[in-house]
Amino acid sequence: MQQQPWWRGAIIYQVYPRSLMDSNGDGVGDIPGIISKLDYIKSLDVDAIWVSPFFKSPMKDFGYDISDYRDVDPLFGTLDDIDRLIAEAHSRDIKVIIDQVLSHTSDQHQWFSESRLDKTNDKSDWYVWADPKEDGTPPNNWLSIFGGCAWEWEPRRGQYYLHNFLKSQPDLNFHNPQVQAQILEEVEFWLQRGVDGLRLDAINFCFHDQKLRDNPPKPPAERQGRGFSEDNPYAFQRHWYNNTQPENLAFLQRLRVLLDHYPGTVSLGEISSEDSLATMAEYTRGGDKLHMTYSFELLTDDFSPEYVRSTVESLEEGIGEGWPCWAIGNHDVARVLSRWGGDKACDELAKMLNAMVFSLRGSVCSYQGEELGLTEVDLPLEQLQDPYGITFWPMFKGRDGCRTPMPWSDEINGGFSSAAKTWLPVASEHKAMNVARQDNDPSSVLNAYRHFLHWRKDQPALCHGSIQFYDLNSDVLAFTRVAEEKLFCCFNFSAKPQTLELPEGFTRLLEESGFAAELCGNKLHLPGYGVAFMAEAV
Structure with a gap:
């Protein structure tokens, strides 16, 4: 059998640190909590963990707004904890992939604090700044995914800055070579610490159209969300100019050169573009850019054999020697059992869905809790934490319903935390589905998951x-x-x-x-x- 790179056909278990395990009783999961559950993760027979952001952050977007790329937020632990996580995972033959959010930072990052002061400082061109139109309105019609205009006024500079997400997440100016060089240094900091790969958040958002052209409108019949609510005005445009620019390909080639200096490391890009399947193919073809990508194509409400087949076949037609990664659930969308099962959600459906995605050609990201058959949690407005859901309530309730803590046992808070109150509640409907109960049930979703992945490892046809x-x-x-x-x-x-x-x-x-x-x-x-x-x- 020809030797394959470890990541081809790998099963990557996504860990959402806030919700896996709380080690210190503050109601929020943390890095030591992840370490304490590595034996459990090993029992699943997965190949790697993807750890969602744990970097220093004001947590306006729960870690996807980074204020220091090289430090761990005290909420989650310390750099020593991360080093220990990497070492403990490696001792169990589990690879470690970390999230890297390169297209934007927090507005509390020191780079932005300097850049916003005036138009002449050393970092003045590190973010996307633009003058207003003659009437004082924003430079163009670009919209934020999280609602409203993608431009925010900065009185100190007398200019607008671009934010494709929250206004507290200003976009870096990748047209500036200094920014590209600095970002590659931030990435290498973690490669030197021994991580095995990078999950690259919103990687097609690094560059913007330098001419700042308006996005054209999208007809109502085509306003179908891919990772965002269809009630969101963001769906009203064709996003041709605020992301997925041709200059991004050269940057990805530079990133790949860096990764190639660390043999065995891998890049996994998150893609959300007007034609995500075409972008996935473009970003992975040729062996000189990203190793693999995933998109929101199987993270939608569409559920039928025809839809899954057409999605995979469309990608296969263009990807050539490139490599996909599939996901049917993650921290950004409603849990798949509820999204695709509705009132028919049951254990047998959960088992089928896991086996199905694990059998597609490509690698797979499996979100924590999918091995238990967890369902979406319906939270009232007063319990929401996600700014996306709070903005679009009640038509769209955001992402909190898939982020509730893992149920481990029959103990308080499902064994997740000893705190009087957890950051999101442990769902009452999840308590009977906890790990301890499913461990002891040979017919459980958990044991079916374990059994299948153990069998799959010996099936080259399914792996690659x-x-x-x-x-x-x-x-x-x-x-x-x-x-x-x-x-x-x-x-x-x-x-x-x-x-x-x-x-x-x-x-x-x-x-x-x-x-x-x-x-x-x-x-x-x-x-x-x-x-x-x-x-x-x-």
Whole structure:
């Protein structure tokens, strides 16, 4: 078998530090808490952890507003804690990928504090500044994802600054070579500390159109959100000029040169553009930019075999030797079991969804709690923390419902924290789904997750093989994965049993995958939300 890079076909477990485990009783998860759960994470048979931001921050956007790229926020711990996390993870053969937020900083970063003072200081061109129009209005019509105008007035300079997200998250000016060089130094600080990779937040937002051209309008029928609410005015524009500029490709090549000096390290870019699949292909083709990317294409409300197939096939057509990473859930969207299952959410659906995404061609990011089959939590306005949800309430409730703490046991706060109050409440509906209970249940979602990933490691076809889809049944997603062997994979997206006529040659039902189906000649009978893997005759 040809040796593959560790990240090709890897399962990456996303850790949201605030909500994994609180070690000091302040109601907020932290780095020592993550360390205390590494044995649990190891038991899942994942290859790496992606740790969402833990850097020093005023936490206006919960760490995605960095005020110091080289320090840990005291809320989460210290640099020594991060060094210990890396060492402890490596001792368990778990890679560590950290979030890097390169397109913008906090307005409390020292660079911005200096840049906003006047137009002549050393950092005056480190952020995106622009003069007002003659009538004093902003330079153009660009909008913030988090609501309203993407420009904020700064009286000290008599100019506007750009913020694609919160007004407290000013955009860096990547057209300035000094900014690019400094950002690469910030990245290398962590590479030198031994991290194995970078998850690059909003990486296609680094550059803006220098001519500051207006974005054109988008017809109402096309205002479908990808990572943002359709009620958000952001969906009213085609975002051709405030992100995904051609200059970004050269910067990504510089970033790749840096990573190549640290063999085995990997870059995973988050993409949200007008054509995210095309951008994913562009950013990973050629082996000289990003190693892999993911987008919001499978993080939407669209749920059907046809949609998943068309999404994957569209990417496959353009990606060439590039490599995708798939995710059906993360800290930015409603939990997949509720988003795709609705009132039909159940353990069997959770098992099917995990197996399905783990079987697609590519690597996979699996968000903490998906191994338990956790559902979205419906929080009242007074309990919301997310500024995005508070702004768009009640049409869109933000991202807090997927960020509630992990339930570990039947103890207080689900074993997450000893605090009287946690930063978000532990959901009452999650308490019966806790890790301790599922550990002791052979048929639980957790044990199905573990069993499948353990089996998958010995299936080269699932880890790095090619993919070809079959049109067999509108309720069933079916495809083959081919490497040294050929596997037939099928997933029933319906609660109703389905019968399939198998493609020629597949006669062995691989029940060691942990999933059972009934085979009668060339007919395969799948239970509701059933899964089957088959191999060719020996």
